[in-house]
Amino acid sequence: MNGTAPMYKATQRPEAEAQLRTLERLETVCRARGRRVTRQRRAVLRALLAEGGALTAYELLERLRVEDGRSTPAGVYRALEFWMAAGAVHRLESTRSFILCEHPEAPHPGQLLICRECGQVVETEDKGVAAAAHRLGEQLGFVLDRHLVELTGVCGSCRARGRAAEPGRRPA
Amino acid sequence: MNGTAPMYKATQRPEAEAQLRTLERLETVCRARGRRVTRQRRAVLRALLAEGGALTAYELLERLRVEDGRSTPAGVYRALEFWMAAGAVHRLESTRSFILCEHPEAPHPGQLLICRECGQVVETEDKGVAAAAHRLGEQLGFVLDRHLVELTGVCGSCRARGRAAEPGRRPA
DNA sequence: GCGCTGATTGATACAATATATCATTTCGCG
DNA sequence: CGCGAAATGATATATTGTATCAATCAGCGC
Ligand SMILES: [Zn+2]
Ligand SMILES: [Zn+2]
Ligand SMILES: [Zn+2]
Ligand SMILES: [Zn+2]
Numbered sequence: 294m295n296g297t298a299p300m301y302k303a304t305q306r307p308e309a310e311a312q313l314r315t316l317e318r319l320e321t322v323c324r325a326r327g328r329r330v331t332r333q334r335r336a337v338l339r340a341l342l343a344e345g346g347a348l349t350a351y352e353l354l355e356r357l358r359v360e361d362g363r364s365t366p367a368g369v370y371r372a373l374e375f376w377m378a379a380g381a382v383h384r385l386e387s388t389r390s391f392i393l394c395e396h397p398e399a400p401h402p403g404q405l406l407i408c409r410e411c412g413q414v415v416e417t418e419d420k421g422v423a424a425a426a427h428r429l430g431e432q433l434g435f436v437l438d439r440h441l442v443e444l445t446g447v448c449g450s451c452r453a454r455g456r457a458a459e460p461g462r463r464p465a
Numbered sequence: 466m467n468g469t470a471p472m473y474k475a476t477q478r479p480e481a482e483a484q485l486r487t488l489e490r491l492e493t494v495c496r497a498r499g500r501r502v503t504r505q506r507r508a509v510l511r512a513l514l515a516e517g518g519a520l521t522a523y524e525l526l527e528r529l530r531v532e533d534g535r536s537t538p539a540g541v542y543r544a545l546e547f548w549m550a551a552g553a554v555h556r557l558e559s560t561r562s563f564i565l566c567e568h569p570e571a572p573h574p575g576q577l578l579i580c581r582e583c584g585q586v587v588e589t590e591d592k593g594v595a596a597a598a599h600r601l602g603e604q605l606g607f608v609l610d611r612h613l614v615e616l617t618g619v620c621g622s623c624r625a626r627g628r629a630a631e632p633g634r635r636p637a
Numbered sequence: 638g639c640g641c642t643g644a645t646t647g648a649t650a651c652a653a654t655a656t657a658t659c660a661t662t663t664c665g666c667g
Numbered sequence: 668c669g670c671g672a673a674a675t676g677a678t679a680t681a682t683t684g685t686a687t688c689a690a691t692c693a694g695c696g697c
Contacts, residue, residue, distance in 0.1 A: 324665095327665090329663090329664065329665085331663085331664090349653085350653095350654070350655075351653070351654075366654080366655070366656085367655085367656070367657085370654090370655060389653085
């Protein structure tokens, strides 16, 4: 059954390599700005990378404590804040969790598509959505600097698997 | 209990009348579904209406307690959940607060524009944004049923007031 | 009106999420 | 090394949201 839509399933994290290269780049940028990439911060990034998806701050904390029993909520939130400022981590407002950015090369107005069945999160940089949002802001006289778009539903593979569920859903 | 005179606070804003008419309609709809519009639920709606903007659950609680000292967090959240299910209230994820829906006539994928200076929130039903989001979902094989768009920035009147700020901003 | 039934509330406790503070340690650098 | 900025550790606390269950209320058939 792998013939249908294995597009995102993909192999065991092919992005991992790229993510690690990205980490090095981030590190360089941070140092240039007088900020440091420390053990704790690296640990947070590694945990998110290993998870391959979103984690809440306290789930992250549990994982960090396996390696370092002294980890605290404050530490986790500090590291998360650091990476969010660097553009390497996003916060999913609708699930109060955190996830690695899939395009950390540059700041970007991204969109997050969330599957409520399997928890998968896909990050996009869709020009259409971004442009429409920007246009809307202009129409209303706003100068926007934060762009939060989280779209929740059911992904293709979950729909393929769960034919037992009701076919008729009403978008709300 | 004291006589529950339904003296709705004199209308301070123009939409208030329409909102109150909408309340009656909601009430009818709710009854038709075996749900009740009670004193406590009405109080939550009135408080949001009087505020004219977003309130956190606990800010709401403070206000309710002025009139009824027995109000509790659970009660506030229950009422909010009730109205959100009815489509009369939205939760602003980015500020963890709640606001009246400006178009409660029907379910809708809306967008919220938030001014970080004055806290103003404008709700829109922009076809362009909604269509772009829907298209994006289709491209990625998602069937979406929740549409969260919160755009934050500075509104026109705040910009007019605060000319001291820097003119060149980069949307992120 | 009377009692039945399910919806709603009251009261309390608790869970989950996030931040404040300050003494101490580490890092980068001259 | 020794300085100052950055980061952490430790602790406490603030904020936001739920669970539980007995008591009460509203609608309904009688
Ligand atoms: Zn990103
Ligand atoms: Zn899925
Ligand atoms: Zn609305
Ligand atoms: Zn404003």
